[in-house]
Amino acid sequence: xxxxxxxxxxxxxxxxxxxxxxxxxxxxxxxxxxxxxxxxxxxxxxxxxxxxxxxxxxxxxxxxxxxxxxxxxxxxxxxxxxxxxxxxxxxxxxxxxxxxxxxxxxxxxxxxxxxxxxxxxxxxxxxxxxxxxxxxxxxxxxxxxxxxxxxxxxxxxxxxxxxxxxxxxxxxxxxxxxxxxxxxxxxxxxxxxxxxxxxxxxxxxxxxxxxxxxxxxxxxxxxxxxxxxxxxxxxxxxxxxxxxxxxxxxxxxxxxxxxxxxxxxxxxxxxxxxxxxxxxxxxxxxxxxxxxxxxxxxx
Amino acid sequence: xxxxxxxxxxxxxxxxxxxxxxxxxxxxxxxxxxxxxxxxxxxxxxxxxxxxxxxxxxxxxxxxxxxxxxxxxxxxxxxxxxxxxxxxxxxxxxxxxxxxxxxxxxxxxxxxxxxxxxxxxxxxxxxxxxxxxxxxxxxxxxxxxxxxxxxxxxxxxxxxxxxxxxxxxxxxxxxxxxxxxxxxxxxxxxxxxxxxxxxxxxxxxxxxxxxxxxxxxxxxxxxxxxxxxxxxxxxxxxxxxxxxxxxxx
Numbered sequence: 001x002x003x004x005x006x007x008x009x010x011x012x013x014x015x016x017x018x019x020x021x022x023x024x025x026x027x028x029x030x031x032x033x034x035x036x037x038x039x040x041x042x043x044x045x046x047x048x049x050x051x052x053x054x055x056x057x058x059x060x061x062x063x064x065x066x067x068x069x070x071x072x073x074x075x076x077x078x079x080x081x082x083x084x085x086x087x088x089x090x091x092x093x094x095x096x097x098x099x100x101x102x103x104x105x106x107x108x109x110x111x112x113x114x115x116x117x118x119x120x121x122x123x124x125x126x127x128x129x130x131x132x133x134x135x136x137x138x139x140x141x142x143x144x145x146x147x148x149x150x151x152x153x154x155x156x157x158x159x160x161x162x163x164x165x166x167x168x169x170x171x172x173x174x175x176x177x178x179x180x181x182x183x184x185x186x187x188x189x190x191x192x193x194x195x196x197x198x199x200x201x202x203x204x205x206x207x208x209x210x211x212x213x214x215x216x217x218x219x220x221x222x223x224x225x226x227x228x229x230x231x232x233x234x235x236x237x238x239x240x241x242x243x244x245x246x247x248x249x250x251x252x253x254x255x256x257x258x259x260x261x262x263x264x265x266x267x268x269x270x271x272x273x274x275x276x277x278x279x280x281x282x283x284x285x286x287x288x289x290x291x292x293x294x295x296x297x298x299x
Numbered sequence: 300x301x302x303x304x305x306x307x308x309x310x311x312x313x314x315x316x317x318x319x320x321x322x323x324x325x326x327x328x329x330x331x332x333x334x335x336x337x338x339x340x341x342x343x344x345x346x347x348x349x350x351x352x353x354x355x356x357x358x359x360x361x362x363x364x365x366x367x368x369x370x371x372x373x374x375x376x377x378x379x380x381x382x383x384x385x386x387x388x389x390x391x392x393x394x395x396x397x398x399x400x401x402x403x404x405x406x407x408x409x410x411x412x413x414x415x416x417x418x419x420x421x422x423x424x425x426x427x428x429x430x431x432x433x434x435x436x437x438x439x440x441x442x443x444x445x446x447x448x449x450x451x452x453x454x455x456x457x458x459x460x461x462x463x464x465x466x467x468x469x470x471x472x473x474x475x476x477x478x479x480x481x482x483x484x485x486x487x488x489x490x491x492x493x494x495x496x497x498x499x500x501x502x503x504x505x506x507x508x509x510x511x512x513x514x515x516x517x518x519x520x521x522x523x524x525x526x527x528x529x530x531x532x533x534x535x536x537x538x539x540x541x542x543x544x545x546x547x548x
Contacts, residue, residue: 057449101426132424177443199459226474230460236450239443243452247460249476252484255457265443278423288435 058237063296067205075206079213083169086146087217094218096122096147097140102129105156112151114181114262118231118244119218120195122149137275141166147218151176161266164276165214170283171276172214174240174266182261189246189258194227195220196244202235207284208299211240211268229260238297240266268299301339305331309338325356325370327400334396344390344397346375346404353382353408355389355401379409 203212244261319331
């Protein structure tokens with residue numbers, strides 16, 4: 001067998017290399033078809049093969065985090081008396097105020113319109129230049145709002161969102177990215193005014209739990225199932241993906257989903273105890289030097 | 300000296316389309332003139348501020364021989380009116396040009412210091428500008444794309460919804476499912492229970508006829524004993540958990 005890389009003639013070398021590539025691909029194809037044939041008649045073999053060859057993913061090999069919550073009675077007790085007890089224990093329905101930073105642009109208004117649609121019982125208020133954050137917080141407290149959402153923008157596009165839970169609740173600041181409005185989504189559905197169901201995935205650590213509860217407190221307690229709308233906040237590697245769908249059970253194994261409404265991604269930048277105060281106490285602050293390891297996640 | 304500076308070369312002189320400027324810090328106006336050149340005049344005065352404190356700098360011909368001690372630094376009062384009087388007092392009998400320019404400088408400096416102090420107080424309420432770190436941004440966009448791919452959102456949502464359906468979280472007659480599909484789910488569950496009880500039956504060794512009869516009875520019995528068996532198993536598991544915990548502590 002001549003080594004391909006020793007042939008000096010480019011044409012001949014090319015030819016032999018292409019032939020070698022085709023041979024390899026053919027071998028792979030043959031192996032896979034044979035395996036498939038064997039496994040369609042014998043599904044246990046497939047399961048055995050899958051069970052033996054579990055690939056290492058970042059989620060599988062995540063660095064041990066002591067704050068991951070797993071059926072901890074202490075956490076349950078803590079959560080019964082935290083700042084969200086108004087929502088969870090007393091059943092106060094959410095009332096959300098949505099505003100923007102000063103001098104917003106069109107994209108921000110469009111995004112705000114979508115947000116009003118997502119959260120039932122939300123109100124949009126135009127930001128007046130004479131009111132600072134502390135004034136806004138005071139006014140909303142007087143009018144019994146439970147949450148404030150402030151959309152921040154940079155270069156005419158929304159880039160961040162601050163979520164303030166009102167009666168002295170925590171303040172979370174997220175970086176907004178990959179916003180796509182419903183009109184830009186292909187085949188999107190029309191929303192109805194039914195209260196959506198909520199799915200929160202992968203909020204594992206203590207910090208994740210706080211954020212998860214914060215999101216839960218934005219939606220009404222009892223969803224209207226006949227509306228068949230579901231809003232999902234899925235945390236993967238510290239990125240929270242928001243999606244909204246209308247679902248229909250096709251049979252007991254398949255669900256059809258039609259995407260409604262906007263999609264966006266949030267990444268938590270900091271969490272503050274108490275309402276927004278630049279000099280206040282930060283419960284968690286993201287710094288790029290914290291991401292030393294590819295397998296380390298905080299939420 | 301002026302002839303040299305003006306005609307030949309002065310390192311502080313800046314020539315622009317609009318006129319000549321003097322970059323010397325002690326110049327009372329900013330212009331390069333015979334009257335306002337601190338180098339060419341042996342008697343000169345300016346007002347400057349350092350760290351928010353305003354001083355009057357005076358140069359007299361008596362100290363012209365010692366450049367290190369040439370400028371006399373006099374601290375002016377924080378009160379604007381008193382500072383004006385101080386200037387008048389220090390520069391008494393000086394040409395009006397110098398006094399006037401010093402007072403003008405004093406006014407301007409106090410004004411901008413007041414403005415700076417006001418802004419600092421309001422700094423909390425102004426939006427804080429944070430630099431965009433290019434590397435961090437690039438890394439985050441890439442990681443977001445990979446996380447989205449790894450998340451497989453549609454599959455996760457479908458799985459969650461099916462789990463909720465199967466765990467009866469929607470109640471016994473759910474509004475969000477078609478009747479046929481719900482029946483299918485219920486039948487699926489019944490089928491699983493029957494399969495479980497069938498498997499336990501096979502372990503017992505009995506005659507077929509008896510099996511048939513006892514299957515029906517044992518299905519019911521199995522059903523009951525299944526539940527209690529589960530409870531027993533759970534208790535065992537619970538005890539095992541306890542053991543683990545104590546070892547851990």
